[in-house]
Amino acid sequence: MNLFIVESPTKAKSIAKYLGNGWVVRATLGHIKDLPERELGVDIKTLEPKYVWLKGKKKIVDGIKKAAKKAKKIYLGTDPDREGEAIAYFLKEELLKVNTSIYRATFYEITKKAITEAIGGASDINLNLVSAQFSRRVLDRLIGYKLSPFLWRDLKERGLSVGRVQSPTLRLIVERERQIQNFKRKKYYYIKAEFVVDGVEFSAVFKQRFEKPSNAEPFMKKLKDVMFVVKSVSKEMQKEPPPKPFNTVSLQAEASKILGISVDKVQKMAQKLYEEGLITYPRTDSYRMNKEKAQEFMKYIERTYGKDYVGRLRKYKEKALAWGAHECIRPTSLDKKPESVLELKLWSLISSRALASLSSDAIREKFFVVLLALSDHTLEFTAEGSKLVFDGWTRIYPKEVKDRALPHLEEGQVIKPKRIYIEEVEVPPPPRYTEGSLVRTLENLGIGRPSTYATIIKTLKDRGYVVLEKGYLKPTEMAFKVVDYLMEKFPNLMDYGFTKYMEDNLDAVEEGKKDWKEVVRESYRRVLNAKE
DNA sequence: CAGTGAGCGAGCTTCCGCTTGACTT
Numbered sequence: 109m110n111l112f113i114v115e116s117p118t119k120a121k122s123i124a125k126y127l128g129n130g131w132v133v134r135a136t137l138g139h140i141k142d143l144p145e146r147e148l149g150v151d152i153k154t155l156e157p158k159y160v161w162l163k164g165k166k167k168i169v170d171g172i173k174k175a176a177k178k179a180k181k182i183y184l185g186t187d188p189d190r191e192g193e194a195i196a197y198f199l200k201e202e203l204l205k206v207n208t209s210i211y212r213a214t215f216y217e218i219t220k221k222a223i224t225e226a227i228g229g230a231s232d233i234n235l236n237l238v239s240a241q242f243s244r245r246v247l248d249r250l251i252g253y254k255l256s257p258f259l260w261r262d263l264k265e266r267g268l269s270v271g272r273v274q275s276p277t278l279r280l281i282v283e284r285e286r287q288i289q290n291f292k293r294k295k296y297y298y299i300k301a302e303f304v305v306d307g308v309e310f311s312a313v314f315k316q317r318f319e320k321p322s323n324a325e326p327f328m329k330k331l332k333d334v335m336f337v338v339k340s341v342s343k344e345m346q347k348e349p350p351p352k353p354f355n356t357v358s359l360q361a362e363a364s365k366i367l368g369i370s371v372d373k374v375q376k377m378a379q380k381l382y383e384e385g386l387i388t389y390p391r392t393d394s395y396r397m398n399k400e401k402a403q404e405f406m407k408y409i410e411r412t413y414g415k416d417y418v419g420r421l422r423k424y425k426e427k428a429l430a431w432g433a434h435e436c437i438r439p440t441s442l443d444k445k446p447e448s449v450l451e452l453k454l455w456s457l458i459s460s461r462a463l464a465s466l467s468s469d470a471i472r473e474k475f476f477v478v479l480l481a482l483s484d485h486t487l488e489f490t491a492e493g494s495k496l497v498f499d500g501w502t503r504i505y506p507k508e509v510k511d512r513a514l515p516h517l518e519e520g521q522v523i524k525p526k527r528i529y530i531e532e533v534e535v536p537p538p539p540r541y542t543e544g545s546l547v548r549t550l551e552n553l554g555i556g557r558p559s560t561y562a563t564i565i566k567t568l569k570d571r572g573y574v575v576l577e578k579g580y581l582k583p584t585e586m587a588f589k590v591v592d593y594l595m596e597k598f599p600n601l602m603d604y605g606f607t608k609y610m611e612d613n614l615d616a617v618e619e620g621k622k623d624w625k626e627v628v629r630e631s632y633r634r635v636l637n638a639k640e
Numbered sequence: 641c642a643g644t645g646a647g648c649g650a651g652c653t654t655c656c657g658c659t660t661g662a663c664t665t
Contacts, residue, residue, distance in 0.1 A: 115659060138659025146652075164662090191658050245656075252655020259654090266653045273656065379660085391658090559657060567655095 111179035112213070112227075113172060113199060115186050118383050119218060123185070126220040132179070134172045136186070140165040141198045143245065148253050150246050155625045157246050159198065169202055177206045183230055185223075187434075188214035190244065190614070193237035200233060217398055217435055239624035240617040247610065247628050248272055251635060255598065263589055269571055272607060273556050275594055277564055278573050279602050280549060281541055282583045282591040291537035297321050298533060299328065301336070301479070301489055301525040308515035312336075312479050312489035324530050327487070331528050335482040336489065338521045341475070346494075348470040350501035352395045352424055353436040353462045356558035357551040359390070361544030363457055367450070370576075371543040372562045377454050378437065386444050387458055391558040392434035393551070395424040397462070401438065406466050408442055413503060419468040438462035464505030471498040475514045482522060540580035555607045601635045609634070 110131050114120050117135040124133040141159040143149035149158045176182055184199055186192035193212075200210050211230035215222040252271050259268035299314035318324040352358070359378065360371040367374070378390035402421040410418050439459045446455050474494045481487035493514030496502070502509075517523075541549070547561045556564050565581070568574045573587040583591075595602050603609075610631055616622040 117660075136659075137661085139657070142657090143655090145654095162658095187658080189658095195658070241657095248656045250655085254654090256654040269654050271655050383660085557657060559659080563656090571654095 109179055111172075111175050111182045112185050113183065115192065115195065116389075118385070119389075122218050122385075123223055126218075126223050132175050134175060136165070136168060136172070136195060136199065139191070139195055140169055140202075143249050148249065150249055155246060155628055157242060157249075169199070172199070173203060173206050176203045179207060180209065182207055182210045183213040183227060184210065184233070185213045185215065185226065188216065190237050190241045190618075193234055194241035194245075197233050197235075197238040219398070219400075236618050236620045240614040243614055243617055243624040243627045244610070247631050250628070250632050251601065255601075255635075258597065259590060259593065263586075263593060265586065267571065268586070268590060269567070270594065270598075270601075271567075272601065272610070273550075273560070273564055274567050274571075275591075276553075276555060276602055276604055276606065277546070277550060278568060278583070278587055279591050279595070279604075280546065281568075281574055281581055282587050284538060284541060285583050285588075288537045288540065294535045296533045296535070297324050298531045299324055299331070299528065300531050301331075301528045303336075303523055303525055305515040305517065305523055308513055310491055310493065310512075310514050312477070312491035315488045315490065318530075321530050321532070328528070328530065330484060331481065331487065334484075334487070334525075334528075336479040336523050336525065337482050338517045338519055338523070339478040339480050339488075341477050341517050341519060343473055343475045345497075346472045346474055348472060348500070348502075350419060350422075350464045350467050350469065351461060351505065352422075353397055353438055353465040354458055355392050355395055355436055356390065357393070357547050357561060359437055359458065360561060361548050362461075363454055364544045365542070366457065367453055369450075371547055372566060374454070375562045377451055378458075381446060381451060381455055381458075384446065385440060386446055386455060387440060388436070388438050389434040390437055392437060393558050394426060394435055395465075396426070396435045397421060397438060397465070398435055402466055405438075405442070405463055409463055409467055409504070413467075416498075417467050417500065417503065419466050419501065421466060436462070460505045464501040467501035467504050468498075470496060470500035470502045470507075472509075473497050477514060477517055479523075540577075540582060542580055543576075546581060553604050553607070554611065555604070598635055600637055606635075 112123060112127065112131055112133045113136065114123060114133065115136050115138055117137065120133045120135040124131065127133065139162055142162050143157055144160045150156070182203060184196040186195040186199070196212055203210055212233050213226040213230040215226035248271070252269065255270040256268060259270060260266055297318040297320065300311050302309070302311045314327065354362070360374050363369070363374040364371045375390065378387065381387045382390050399421065406418050437458055439455065439462060442459060446452050472494050475492065477491040479489040479491065491514060493512045495511045495513070496509070543565055546565065550556045550561060550564070569576070572584055573590065574581045574583050600606060613622065613627040613631060617624050617627055
């Protein structure tokens with residue numbers, strides 16, 4: 109008998125099916141060891157971490173140990189990334205006590221082929237990856253546990269917190285609020301001309317924008333009872349490529365918007381769909397899709413919508429970190445659907461998005477018309493129109509874009525406006541973040557990971573830093589104080605590029621170019637550098 | 641005798657990231 113160990117019990121089930129008789133597959137349920145919660149757990153002089161059993165994990169690993177005793181070979185199939193490598197490292201440390209035949213197997217998708225290849229090519233733990241995890245973990249602990257007390261002391265409130273992720277995130281929310289508070293109402297004025305030609309209504313706008321309506325008045329006088337001549341008509345075809353399939357962030361943002369629920373709820377529902385075997389792994393930053401599945405989906409598109417709607421499997425530029433474990437979020441099969449109404453809505457959203465990503469471009473025809481006042485050719489107006497000439501992917505994943513109709517116009521044609529008027533346009537202040545837009549911003553900045561995006565928001569709420577108001581995140585008084593304090597005292601931590609700086613250093617550790625403790629020391633010094 | 645400071649004990653807040661299931665409300 110051989111033993112195969114993964115993180116997720118759902119994966120364990122699938123893999124057990126592929127491997128068949130002679131194999132036992134077990135799951136760790138994520139990390140098994142971590143720094144102790146109630147103390148720093150890091151020797152501040154040597155930076156030596158103290159990893160202890162996570163609650164309930166000793167029991168799980170004891171169970172795995174029992175199986176390991178009887179196993180011929182043991183394969184550590186935890187996720188192929190920093191955190192997964194650390195789990196494998198601690199597993200090996202324990203399992204060596206009962207069996208020395210231990211191998212590290214990595215795979216990037218759960219197919220029979222990928223698993224078989226992983227077993228064939230199994231090797232040993234990558235200690236550089238493990239070291240990078242230590243760096244990340246210890247640095248986060250130092251920042252969290254050493255800096256939070258500053259807030260308790262100086263802001264005289266208990267329960268406040270500082271973190272590499274949460275604090276810059278809070279800064280985003282607070283800075284946006286300040287932009288809104290300091291926003292100067294600004295209005296602009298446009299001159300518009302309305303026409304009806306062949307029963308089609310359209311409007312054209314004067315090339316110049318005015319700060320005050322009185323500035324537009326002299327032009328309005330000149331435009332009294334004026335006729336227009338069509339100077340030029342042009343058009344161009346525009347391709348609209350399909351959207352990418354979902355990853356964690358885009359699913360959270362899109363589903364919370366469309367279904368009107370929190371990103372936390374989206375994530376919990378997605379987890380349930382995953383456990384029921386209806387979708388792929390829901391915590392991923394990748395847009396990759398399994399080739400065979402993509403082929404199958406494209407055949408479905410051809411059967412259902414016709415050949416013209418079949419696109420191709422596109423390659424997307426992935427963030428460096430998205431190299432990791434999992435493909436995009438997609439249905440496992442188009443026939444297996446959930447029963448509950450809300451879950452079905454989410455599943456359908458995921459399915460149609462995955463299908464749309466494999467569908468053809470939509471094609472839009474855009475028109476541009478230039479009109480001149482017949483009496484004075486310096487008075488130039490323009491009109492734009494557009495029309496969807498081929499719906500492509502938008503047939504599968506609806507996108508709301510209205511056509512703007514223009515009548516057929518010939519150069520030199522003279523037309524009479526129905527009316528000419530001044531339109532007031534007020535520039536709106538920037539909006540507060542929604543949970544979805546915040547999570548999108550974090551992903552773009554490289555802050556946080558797919559497994560934590562939803563909990564970051566929860567932490568900010570729990571600390572009393574933000575409240576949800578009509579679906580938007582609003583910072584509290586305390587949030588302003590905390591951000592101002594941290595910006596003054598630890599500006600390097602509050603820099604949106606800090607995580608990127610850390611990641612670059614972790615990359616160096618992973619490549620064996622830097623010592624992990626040196627990276628912690630340097631980064632932590634950088635955080636403190638401001639004053640203290 | 642007032643003021644200072646060493647020493648000691650009580651209370652104990654907090655990080656990010658990996659994964660679910662066992663809790664409570």
